[in-house]
Amino acid sequence: MVCFMKHLYLLSFLLVASLAMAQDDYYQPKKLPAPPRPTYTILLKDGTQLRGELVRQDSAEAIIRTKNLGEVRLRSDQIVRIEQQGAQAEGASYPNQFSQTMRLAPTAFSAERNRLYYRNYLLYFSQFEYGITDNWSVGTTFFTFVPIAVFSLSTKVSFPVGDRVRLGVSGQYIGIQSDGFLIGGGRGSIQGAGYLQGIVTTGDRQNNTTFGLGWGVSNGELSRTVVGSFGLVRKVSPKLSFITENFVLLGRGSVNFGGMLSAGIRFDRRRHAFDLAAYIPFFIGPGVSSLVTFAPYASYHLKIGK
Numbered sequence: 205m206v207c208f209m210k211h212l213y214l215l216s217f218l219l220v221a222s223l224a225m226a227q228d229d230y231y232q233p234k235k236l237p238a239p240p241r242p243t244y245t246i247l248l249k250d251g252t253q254l255r256g257e258l259v260r261q262d263s264a265e266a267i268i269r270t271k272n273l274g275e276v277r278l279r280s281d282q283i284v285r286i287e288q289q290g291a292q293a294e295g296a297s298y299p300n301q302f303s304q305t306m307r308l309a310p311t312a313f314s315a316e317r318n319r320l321y322y323r324n325y326l327l328y329f330s331q332f333e334y335g336i337t338d339n340w341s342v343g344t345t346f347f348t349f350v351p352i353a354v355f356s357l358s359t360k361v362s363f364p365v366g367d368r369v370r371l372g373v374s375g376q377y378i379g380i381q382s383d384g385f386l387i388g389g390g391r392g393s394i395q396g397a398g399y400l401q402g403i404v405t406t407g408d409r410q411n412n413t414t415f416g417l418g419w420g421v422s423n424g425e426l427s428r429t430v431v432g433s434f435g436l437v438r439k440v441s442p443k444l445s446f447i448t449e450n451f452v453l454l455g456r457g458s459v460n461f462g463g464m465l466s467a468g469i470r471f472d473r474r475r476h477a478f479d480l481a482a483y484i485p486f487f488i489g490p491g492v493s494s495l496v497t498f499a500p501y502a503s504y505h506l507k508i509g510k
Contacts, residue, residue, distance in 0.1 A: 429455025
């Protein structure tokens with residue numbers, strides 16, 4: 205009997221010990237496998253498509269780690285879009301594809317070579333721009349519904365003078381048909397004037413600052429009135445850019461001082477974009493009463509072709 209009790213006691217001890225060890229194993233935190241890194245597809249302007257892990261991305265460049273090429277460093281102006289693969293992807297990231305212009309004023313960035321662009325401003329005005337070279341573009345703007353009523357021909361030459369500085373010169377001829385539809389005058393005649401502007405842009409195509417000085421040109425002479433411009437473009441999210449462009453007018457005549465302030469956003473997409481903004485023009489001078497008003501603004505941008 206005593207022997208039986210000893211064996212029973214030993215068996216009970218072993219059973220309790222094994223239960224305790226099992227409980228320790230149950231509560232021991234288990235190491236979970238690391239979640240797989242997301243895979244991204246990057247499409248470049250020349251048609252190249254890379255796939256791999258996105259190591260780093262900022263306004264200037266993106267670094268992607270691929271299986272075959274290792275780490276590849278890409279400038280932001282080379283990228284058309286960055287898209288995460290898989291059902292849980294957060295969505296694509298689109299750069300500002302239309303960096304050669306803010307909204308109304310040009311920047312010193314050039315249109316892409318052999319690329320045609322279309323823009324529409326508030327439905328009333330349409331514009332086409334074509335990049336002839338990497339540094340030279342031409343364009344035309346016209347009243348959408350009656351193109352010969354108001355139209356302009358423009359050109360811009362720009363070139364880099366540093367890693368983050370570009371200089372440019374843009375010229376524009378503006379023609380208005382004076383047939384009583386928009387302005388008075390002899391029926392069927394065209395009244396024209398020119399505009400010449402120097403531009404300095406610092407930064408990259410996604411985040412930049414632009415300064416401009418412009419003069420009207422009439423009968424081959426520069427006007428005494430000077431138009432200064434200042435603008436900022438900032439990429440604030442993968443699909444959104446903030447843009448502000450502002451103008452000041454200094455001269456002699458009925459308007460001694462005038463200007464226009466603005467702020468708005470650009471909805472960036474793969475091949476097109478939408479702008480929504482507000483403008484506040486103001487004028488001061490002996491020929492006009494002090495005037496401050498508010499004007500909403502909308503425009504559409506489109507890249508045509510591959």
